[in-house]
Amino acid sequence: MPVNTSHETFPSPPSQLRKSHPTDVVLWLLRLRRRFRIVGESMQPLLVAGTEVLINPFAYRRSQPLSGDLVVAYHPHQPGLRLIKWVVYVEAQGCFLKGLNAPASTDSREFGLVPWESIVGQVVCRFP
């Protein structure tokens, strides 16, 4: 799981993402997880293009994302374009998202905070 740090501490990017357990597969079959395939280089070296991940779309129903979480979110200015990024920090208006491979990433450094309603869910594991 990504390492979560509080907003007050220096945010550290996630350095690992576990493989899926049978439970994750069951949750996916029950439609409690969503599956995505990564396109692009901005999450290297952790996630290379072609990797599949499972996300929990219900993760942030009762709690906010934490710094260090990996998330899938809609691009604030390009409707329908889903991005995978990590949460650097959280503010009242939304999350500041960034790619792990900063030079090859378009993220909150350009489009600003991503509002809550644009967060699709938390990345929980690779698939499989």
Next chain:
Amino acid sequence: MLNYAIAKLQAWFPAAEVHAHCDGPCGVYDPSSARIAAEAVVSMTKKLADLEMPAAGDKAAAVAYHNTFARYTAIKEEQAQIAKDELLVLWTDYFKPVHLEQFPDLHDTFWKAAKLCSATKVEVSVQHANELMEAVHKIHNMFWATKNRDVSWYTAS
């Protein structure tokens, strides 16, 4: 067994895509398009500077001269604008704040290169055209350095 079943499911039901790249898919940026346009500017500028005046009273030669002059000028104008557009895309879309740390003169380099594009449109200056090529060469080096790739500089002409 479970992995086999998952592999089958993955093949049968492709996952939705989630993007981990820039506005344009990564890798589409390349300073070579600016280089080609800048080379055309240099070429047209030199041809304009070398164009011989027609002999006085030779109407056919005068028509040919003005036609050629106009064509060279039009191409110079067009290619200088293309070079400017290509540079601006690199500057505003590809380069990120992290690159500014690596190249503190990045903004100044692009600003001057864009100014040289304008100067080569306004003038017929071989010196400014060559300076534009030098600026594009510098940007070529910066660009590939950010990708940790050793891409040698070359020109078509």
